[in-house]
């Protein structure tokens with residue numbers, strides 16, 4: 001099976017390529033220098049020339065709350081263009097299967113948790129990542145419209161919770177909370193700092209899943225689609241538990257071996273108070289996330305020590 005994977009050099013993309021299922025496939029994963037996904041003509045020509053059986057759209061301008069607040073135009077424009085070009089060109093080129101990756105940040109900021117797929121577009125979005133969320137909603141709806149217009153295709157959208165793991169970004173200007181805090185606490189321990197700053201009051205809650213588990217889910221879904229099993233076109237993918245930011249700092253300090261104190265900087269942005277997703281649909285297919293938080297943090301810290309410093 002020939003797969004066109006976008007975002008192959010990213011955290012999710014590299015975890016997808018490392019999965020055993022991928023090793024049984026021909027995976028085409030051009031970098032952004034080889035194929036700029038904001039260039040519609042180039043994307044259509046690439047798909048027409050290479051005729052993939054499946055497209056996995058894992059590219060994006062991605063980052064934590066601070067990155068989104070710094071560049072709402074880029075997060076809206078680049079993610080909208082990439083999603084529209086990849087998904088619409090796949091349809092125009094006659095690709096039958098597509099897996100589009102969205103994000104739990106696209107849910108309304110005040111929707112009751114756990115968040116369910118039918119709650120999309122039922123309320124105002126979180127201002128700190130509204131541009132990104134609008135782009136994700138647009139690509140998600142495009143997949144659903146294509147499914148309605150073309151009986152022979154299946155364009156699925158998976159909505160992951162926050163992710164972390166090998167190949168994550170540890171750059172404080174862009175990174176999500178777990179890699180940012182791993183770096184912060186590691187450096188505090190190395191420098192003998194007595195305190196580490198927590199953004200906000202630390203009471204916001206997040207559901208973070210190990211990226212390798214998402215890769216496993218993507219290929220489980222593809223395998224079931226290829227086997228002709230009934231698969232919903234829109235599914236949350238999470239592990240079903242969330243923790244407070246304070247709890248994440250404690251867990252990471254335990255893995256890193258930091259014994260100092262924490263101070264809360266209430267001037268820092270906190271985003272949604274909670275975004276725990278309901279993963280019943282994907283669980284009904286027989287898939288469940290399997291990496292416990294402490295194991296995932298330990299593996300990610302090891303990666304940071306070996307690769308990312």
Ligand SMILES: NC(=O)c1ccc[n+]([C@@H]2O[C@H](COP(=O)([O-])OP(=O)(O)OC[C@H]3O[C@@H](n4cnc5c(N)ncnc54)[C@H](OP(=O)(O)O)[C@@H]3O)[C@@H](O)[C@H]2O)c1
Nearest residue numbers: 007008009010011012032036037058059060062103162163
């Ligand atoms: N990380 C999370 O917490 C999280 C949570 C939920 C959903 N997601 C979704 O999962 C997907 C992957 O996220 P990630 O964390 O793996 O992101 P990432 O590590 O930042 O990787 C992003 C990828 O997109 C590529 N890309 C960016 N702009 C491009 C362009 N103009 N043309 C071609 N490729 C381009 C990058 O290629 P270059 O390196 O060559 O620029 C890179 O391979 C995204 O759709 C994201 O929205 C992520």
Ligand SMILES: C[C@@H]1O[C@H](OP(=O)(O)OP(=O)(O)OC[C@H]2O[C@@H](n3cnc4c(=O)[nH]c(N)nc43)[C@H](O)[C@@H]2O)[C@@H](O)[C@H](O)[C@@H]1O
Nearest residue numbers: 064065068103105129132162176177180199204269270271
């Ligand atoms: C999945 C991603 O979720 C993103 O929202 P979001 O979870 O708030 O993004 P994160 O940057 O992971 O922030 C998660 C929570 O961690 C808190 N936090 C505490 N300390 C830190 C720190 O040192 N660095 C960071 N980055 N956060 C920190 C932050 O205030 C926020 O409440 C969206 O902006 C993206 O678009 C994407 O959807």
